[in-house]
Amino acid sequence: MRPLTDEETKTFFEKLSKYEAIMRQATSIGRTNLISLGICFGKFTKSGKFRLHITALPYLAQYATYKIWIKPNGEMSFLYGNNVAKAHVKRATDDTPEHQGVVIYNSNDIPLGFGVTARSTVDTRKLDPSAIVVFHQSDVGEYLRDEDTLF
Template sequence: MRPLTDDETKTMFEKLSKYIGENIKHLVDRPDGTYCFRLHNDRVYYISETILKLATNISRDKLVSVGTCFGKFTKTIKFRLHITALDFLAPYAKFKVWVKPGQEQSFLYGNHVLKSGLGRITENTNQYQGVVVYSMADVPLGFGVAAKSTQECRRVDPLSIVVFHQADIGEFIRSEDTLT
């Protein structure tokens, strides 16, 4: 495991800021200790520094993962968030979307959110803004990108896409072999 380079850190933080804005500082400076991001096999892990010190006793070729996988870098050096980061993104999300109970299963199967399944949306959400998708019971289901702004959502037809699907908790079952 190695620290991220400046370019990798910038790319990853730009992606995270689409979802949680300036709340990124809450991920690193936590009251329960210091946390950091480390790269291992093109995947970025979020790990406490105390566990990181313990992990140095394991050789790189034997280490599968340590900490929480936040995402991975593609071959074109773009950062792709994994659903395993949802527990850390959801509390700090600036823009949220709540889906109706009938739309939850469709979203969990990897489909986009339609206007007919939209329960609520955070005010002043811009188009192409990163959003965290919740059920009406405030359970985080995944994240996506707003296809329409809040104002546009009010006047579009019911079959229009309002949130593009990015990741959902159903991926734990559908893609369990690629998450680690």
């Protein structure tokens, strides 16, 4: 993700300030009973780490610096929660570093989910087709698989 410009930061906080009244009203609801206020980007785990949810995908896709497009034969595998193999990669953003967050797109430029690169794009070219290129983190199939625990 890229840092916001001064103008973008100003616009963001102006938009956010319009929802302060709603936020103040929501504080009267107990923390355990409040699911989310606005868009739920993720949750904090008990160990204090933050886990992004698939509900953040439209915002991540909009501003993603690093992207990977997968072939149609790898789409269903990814949507079932599997990692992305080199054989499924159609193309990728040049100079993507190792262990970098990426948004996964299908061949029609529709965002399917996100993950973390296992290797840089330079190293990926040398790998065999069955090697893992992207570790799966979340995909749009989670709306169906985990609908009871998503929020």
